[in-house]
Amino acid sequence: MTQADAVISGTGLFTPEESVSNEELVTAFNSWVDLFNSENAEQIARGDIEPKTHSSAEFIEKASGIRSRFVLNKAGILDPTRMTPAIPERPDADLSVMAEIGVKAAEQALEMAGISGSDLDAVIVAASNMQRAYPAMAVEVQDALGAKGFAFDMNVACSSATFGIQQARDAIRSGSARRVLMVNPEICTGHLNFRDRDSHFIFGDVATAVVIEAEDTARYGARYQIIDTRLQTLFSNNIRNNFGFLNRADESGIGSIDKLFVQEGRKVFKEVCPAVAEQICQQLDDLDIAPEQLSRLWLHQANRNMNDLIARRVLGRDPTATESPTILDTYANTSSAGSIIAFHLNRQDLNTGDIGVLCSFGAGYSIGSVVLRAA
Numbered sequence: 001m002t003q004a005d006a007v008i009s010g011t012g013l014f015t016p017e018e019s020v021s022n023e024e025l026v027t028a029f030n031s032w033v034d035l036f037n038s039e040n041a042e043q044i045a046r047g048d049i050e051p052k053t054h055s056s057a058e059f060i061e062k063a064s065g066i067r068s069r070f071v072l073n074k075a076g077i078l079d080p081t082r083m084t085p086a087i088p089e090r091p092d093a094d095l096s097v098m099a100e101i102g103v104k105a106a107e108q109a110l111e112m113a114g115i116s117g118s119d120l121d122a123v124i125v126a127a128s129n130m131q132r133a134y135p136a137m138a139v140e141v142q143d144a145l146g147a148k149g150f151a152f153d154m155n156v157a158c159s160s161a162t163f164g165i166q167q168a169r170d171a172i173r174s175g176s177a178r179r180v181l182m183v184n185p186e187i188c189t190g191h192l193n194f195r196d197r198d199s200h201f202i203f204g205d206v207a208t209a210v211v212i213e214a215e216d217t218a219r220y221g222a223r224y225q226i227i228d229t230r231l232q233t234l235f236s237n238n239i240r241n242n243f244g245f246l247n248r249a250d251e252s253g254i255g256s257i258d259k260l261f262v263q264e265g266r267k268v269f270k271e272v273c274p275a276v277a278e279q280i281c282q283q284l285d286d287l288d289i290a291p292e293q294l295s296r297l298w299l300h301q302a303n304r305n306m307n308d309l310i311a312r313r314v315l316g317r318d319p320t321a322t323e324s325p326t327i328l329d330t331y332a333n334t335s336s337a338g339s340i341i342a343f344h345l346n347r348q349d350l351n352t353g354d355i356g357v358l359c360s361f362g363a364g365y366s367i368g369s370v371v372l373r374a375a
């Protein structure tokens with residue numbers, strides 16, 4: 001087994017105050033459907049457009065395992081005439097929303113690591129969506145925390161956090177940084193189409209943070225040695241979001257639904273599960289770690305059935321709820337933050353030497369797996 005050189009010494013989690021249940025979401029969606037169908041009754045009767053169909057809370061829980069999600073703004077999402085969170089723009093002099101929730105998670109992670117912002121020499125904001133192009137949110141977080149060194153934003157969709165952990169570890173191994181903060185402010189409701197029956201229930205908002213340090217300088221707090229990281233990308237059109245700075249150069253596409261999250265969920269399920277299981281199994285094999293030696297799988301939190309399938313393939317049997325913890329029932333899919341939330345909330349019982357795998361998968365496709373050992 002490879003020797004560790006970097007450790008995770010702290011994690012943090014910011015959870016929004018408001019939560020939306022499946023029932024509340026479906027009531028709002030169905031009100032919008034009824035409104036749409038009555039406003040377009042003539043065209044529907046002529047056969048010019050299809051009537052919209054009701055959503056169902058039972059379907060959502062059965063198909064995904066999601067029961068509720070935390071959101072930054074509940075009222076805007078549940079207003080059938082709006083179906084979008086209401087998050088006012090802020091003056092440039094104020095901290096942006098993304099930076100603000102990232103800082104809240106970061107403060108907890110720094111406290112756990114026993115360090116302050118000024119001890120950091122790199123900050124990475126790794127998330128699925130950036131609220132602006134520049135200046136980077138990471139530089140804003142760096143400034144708010146009084147950190148030194150350098151900062152940058154990066155986006156690998158749902159795998160942003162695991163890819164971010166590898167970037168942090170690489171910086172530590174190369175000597176370009178000794179203490180790195182990696183933050184995942186995921187405001188997924190900002191790019192979710194709440195009028196799309198197939199996906200309106202999928203996402204929630206949250207922020208997570210991870211402190212990664214050189215093992216020899218880490219002080220105290222949580223210490224999880226990073227034994228290995230493995231990243232993989234495979235091109236797929238099955239999860240897309242075509243929002244971007246060139247949208248204004250073609251007026252015909254402005255406001256069309258492909259500028260929000262769209263996916264072929266069934267295809268994603270079928271293609272991604274085997275690829276994830278294979279990556280984890282290969283990685284463990286290369287590290288001479290037998291599946292029986294694994295104490296924990298902190299998997300990406302998109303779909304309960306996906307996670308059961310992946311865990312079964314890796315362990316060769318059904319996982320227990322402790323071995324493969326689920327947080328998507330209350331948080332929904334929080335993109336890159338999901339596996340970090342699972343890690344943050346489900347590791348206190350581990351003993352020194354216990355091994356776990358933190359793993360993400362999502363758009364790209366992208367898959368990231370990080371093997372950790374409790375020290």
Ligand code: CO8
Pocket residue numbers: 054055056057059060063064128129157158188189190191192197198199203239261263264265266267268269302303306333335361362363364
């Ligand atoms: N209510 C009632 N019925 C419904 C609903 C609904 N809301 N939606 C669909 N149905 C019906 C369909 O019409 C269909 O009916 P029929 O059989 O009569 O045709 C039936 O239910 C089955 O539909 P599906 O095949 O679509 O349903 P699935 O069983 O496949 O479940 C899921 C849908 C839950 C979406 C599932 O496919 C899934 O979870 N797939 C994996 C998705 C995944 O992991 N995606 C990862 C993407 S996330 C990512 O990478 C981050 C990107 C950035 C995010 C930030 C921006 C927001």
